[in-house]
Amino acid sequence: MSYFRLLLIGCFSILTISAAQAQGKLTGVVRDSATNEPLSFASVFLANTTLGVTTTEQGTFVFPKVPAGTYDVVGSYVGYRLAKQSVTMTKEPQEVTLKLGATGNQLGEVVVKPAANKPEEYDKFSKLFVGGSTFSAQCRISNPDDVLVLYDDSTKELTAHAKEFVQIDNEALGYRLKYYGLQFSFNDEDRSVFYYGQPVFEELKPKDDRQRKLWAANRLTAYKGSFMHFLRSVYTDRLKQEGFYTQQIRVFDNPRYVRAEERRKALTAAKPNGPYTAAEQDSLDQWDSLAPVLATLNQEPLPIDSIRRVSPGGKRTFLRFNGELQVAYFGEAPDPQYKRPMSPLGYPKTPFPVGPRQVSRLKLQGREAQFQANGTLLNPLDVFNGEYWGFEKIGEFLPVDYVPGSLPPTAGSSK
Known part of the structure; x- marks a missing residue:
């Protein structure tokens, strides 16, 4: 079978109380890695959460209350590479420094823009990444031109990445998701899907109380x-x-499959170019239908x-x-x-x-x-x-x- 890999309710009150009791303050500064100068108005967020802030003119930032746990603190700034640092939050305050490296072009460097995505390859990526569920149908990638999708005939692999982030508006759950540093791949042969990155969630504003309650119900679902x-x-x-x-x-290994492979090799060695009798072809068809492993x-x-x-x-x-x-x-x-x-x-x-x-x-x-x-x-x-x-x-x-x-x-x- 194929697998999906990632980078995913009787105890509501327990979870709520635990989160409220174990929160700590996170502070830090974002700097240019070459000059050590602070970066004003850079974006800082905790990956996979709704927690995001903007740095001050001095490059500093504060998260007053962060639930206990281990997070990737991610810094983003136009013209710079992402920087991230893992931090484990407890009740004790924590402080981090993020140093971002510039990605600006060297003088005289020729910028080659990637070729436009093939529609069928982009559509395949979009369906595999966003999904095919009822909620997925209400999601929209709002910056498709920022995503580069490529298919490699030699490896049978479809890959995708974005220069900065992929933005998905989820109208079913009421979130805007910015997926930074996306690394996506799909293998045609084993049907495996893999993607990884540093996403941050933003709350969308409901148009009325009815939509607000619908989003709450959908999130619970x-x-x-x-x-x-x-x-x-x-x-x-x-x-x-x-x-x-x-x-x-x-x-476990299927013993019938192992025996069938031995017989197949013997038959194809004896008749490398055929032709096969009706009985031999029937045997080949039956061997093809066997699974190599059983569960x-x-x-x-x-x-x-x-x-x-x-x-x-x-x-x-x-x-x-x-x-x-x-x-x-x-x-x-x-x-x-x-x-x-x-x-x-x-x-x-x-x-x-x-x-x-x-x-x-x-x-x-x-x-x-x-x-x-x-x-x-x-x-x-x-x-x-x-x-x-x-x-x-x-x-x-x-x-x-x-x-x-x-x-x-x-x-x-x-x-």
Whole structure:
């Protein structure tokens, strides 16, 4: 199967109280890396959040209240490369210095503009990046001319990047997303999608109270059953209460496929140019239909200790499991645009909740993956998402400071 990789609710009050109790002040300055001069009116934001500010004339900035966690602090300024620095926030104040390097052309340098995107290649990128869900249909890339999309015939890979950022207006959730430093790739052969960058969210202003409430409802829909929701539930040991069930997937080589490959090689060696008899061609067709690997699903849901490891003292928490996981979320129907069969591996025989469900699949890149209380991976490349989570893209993308049940700004209010 293909995987999607990133860079993704009975405890609302717990999450809200925790965020309110563990907040710290972040200050800093943005400077030119060559001259060390401060950069006035530069943009500074915490990646994957709604938290963004502009520097003063002295190049300084302040985030008065930042929820506990580890963030990438990103600085952006016209004519300069992005600069970022990781910071771990607690109750204690933190201070950072961002040094940006200029990207200006040297005297006499000839600027070669990239060729215009091929419409079919850009459309493919847009659908893969934004997604094909109901919410994705309400998203629009507002600066398509700033995106360069290329297809490499030799590697069968579609790539995309932007000079500064890709801007997506999400009218379903009420966010404007600026995706800085986009690195996107899609491989035609294994159907894998990968993208990475430093996005920041801006709240759109609702035109009236009805739209404000609709955005709040849509955000909650996007959150329920999401990978962020799952990680938060694992962190607090509330998987069952939140409607999640995790099961072990065992993946193994298909012995019939191995035998078929041996017979295929023997037949094609004996008849390298054919022709094949009807019986031989029928055998070749049957061998082509065999999958190289098979997967089975263990029936019993896994206990929390089989998917989570907490370090001594409880300071760090990891996803840790063998093989792959099937994660079923009960209580919300899948998006009507999701056309694939839900859970090709079937369902457990043990009693599960009755009702709609969303089924996803997880695979670790290494032995374990560290994650935080806000539902984010410390390294977004540590986990592969498949099936339903692989289907959800930018249309369902929420900032990590999202709190379930919170409302967008009132109509006409300033950010």
